[in-house]
Amino acid sequence: MANASQLFDLSGKTALVTGSSQGIGLALAKGLADAGAAVIVNGRDAGKVEVAAKELKGAKVYRLAFDVADYAAAKAAVDGFEASQGPIDILVNNAGIQIRGPLDEFATEDFERILRTNISSVFNVGQAVARHMIKRQAGKIINIASVNSMLARPTIAPYTATKGAVANLTKGMATDWAKHGLNVNAIAPGYFATPLNKALIDNPEFNTWVEKRTPAGRWGELHELAGACVFLASAASSFVNGHVLYVDGGMTASV
Template sequence: MTDSRLPPALGLFDLSGRTALVTGSSKGIGLALAQALASAGARVVLNARDTARLDTAARLLREHGLSVETAAFDVTDPAAVEAGIADIEQRVGAIDILVNNAGMQHRTPFADFPVEAWQQLSRTNIDSVFLVGRAVAQRMIPRGRGKIINVCSVQSELARPGIAPYTATKGAVKMLTKGMAVDLGAHGIQVNGLGPGYFKTELTQALVADETFTAWLSKRTPAGRWGDVQELAGAAIFLASEASTFVNGHILYVDGGITAGL
């Protein structure tokens, strides 16, 4: 017998009245995730370091009638993160949903990989998740609820030539997600990972244009193609909504099946 107190199924995905922060959201996957959450009713705060890019992205979403604010700060700087999160909570409202999306890539064979690039990758891909996640969790805990989504990757599970350090960072994000879920679950906070496969974005344009790589990817991926960033929307809304209140420490791969086979 169903419980009459439960909302209709589609209502579980409604984010109206929620405030969501998406880091690294002035373009690419981050902007697509922000648009998805806003389309589901959330008031979304876009974050990046480049104010001009943020303003452009915000204007684009507002043209579609979506509720958008911006917050420019460096997610790898502990002091900037604390100040930025405090400002959002005071100026916009309590953060109900956090999407840790900020990240970068650097392709060089392992033996030639510059130390500086390794350090920058680590700061951007791992430190930011820890710093922003901690600052937001500290505020979610007294409220007894919250959703944190850390953007992982198929490289959280699989390696490719020339990106060993990137693979290490995304593997770390996967395990940090699980650790956060274990620590925060008792406080009513769900922490999950979203693992995109190969998607067409500004950052992957060179690979998309590489006929050899695209042919390899199409053969390797059961879906037989690159993903479009809009195809991440449903997974993001699910993990951010009441539909996933008993989903914690899970990595949801949206990859056309690439992690399913050899």
Template sequence: MKPNLFDLTGRLALVTGSSQGIGLALARGLADAGARVVLNGRDEAKLAKAAATLAEAGITAEIAAFDVTEASGAEAAVAALEDRLGPLEILVNNAGMTRRFPATELPESVWREIMAVNLDGVFFMAQAAGKRMVARGHGKIINIASVQSDLGRPGTAAYSASKGAVRTLTRTLCAEWAKHGVQVNSLAPGYFATELTKALVDDPAFTAWLCQRTPAGRWGRVEELVGAAVFLAAPASDFVNGTMVYVDGGMTAVV
């Protein structure tokens, strides 16, 4: 009998930045496909609340509170998870942030904060998980990029630069690890309605611009990211390496 190409039964998956929004939706989707999921964030109380939300849907999730921007913390957290739960087979690097400033006014502290979360954290987590996956000869790493890996917008210099770097980092890790059976890819969301984008969702002018700019004509819903994430985490993508999958309603396809 042929294996189910999208079956994640029993596979251990860690989703960073998953106490809410896109990360929580991806964790739920991986669990629905059979994975054992671990939620991560810096706030243990928020993680416990997120795990309780999943429990109401019949999903048991572990929580791991740690800061992905600290290399030693990332290493220690992955080591502890594997000691307790077994081999980490799926890593979703979702933790991210943005703060909007004109480039001429962007404080150095904000630049460094965004880079630490959006880029340093992705690398530190990929390094900690990836070296173990390479040693075992299999694993899946999904880095959450953005349409702003390719596109710029006023006020997002640090965010766009960090997400562009995530795209190139994904390709470099592919170049090193694909031969070891580890698939590293990125997922690029467009504009999705989440807690973090509420101010933009509630702005009629911005929403009107977005609906005109996006061929699908609307904001994305977080559950619409799940299919692509499950694909990149599953056996279906075993020969997919170093690519970026856009889930953006067609935004990057048109001018």
């Protein structure tokens, strides 16, 4: 049996984190790198990917710019990396967007865009990576869900729908792929200070609501997501499958 430090050691592993040029994705990439993993930084914008890669000082870093919402592009990128660089041992499906608006006025094109980015991408990249992991009979997939997988607020119904789908797709992936040696789980962050949430942070009324609604009494800090990600990416979670881990300061535990 490995000791505690060995259980969480990711040395020799390579992790692809989608949408890791900023925000939660970059924080998770840093956490995985700190645990010893080589990291593949991803985003649509190659320039932003390069800037983010430079922040991972001391780590082995790859750059892989592609659009996760494009099935063919995702498959080509994953297959190309596997052929030229080696196995992707860990996948973090983090890429996502938020588009707010009253549901009765929500534009069809925005609805389709949020579906492609938040849920189709999890299938696109997840399937491409899993096909290689299945051959090796090993692999870790971590999908990024949300407190909105369980809860809703006005003006974010489409986002809530996608994050509920991420949570259930995680369970489906685990059900299909656990027999092949894969662990598929999800992290569901609460309210964290990220570029995606800038409009909310800058809104005094909403900021006060978050602080009062969260038992911990504050917004989460990005580094507080790293431990959950390392756990689910490591040998420490070898019998954890299909689980959605809420990292939300207690928000979903209270009324």
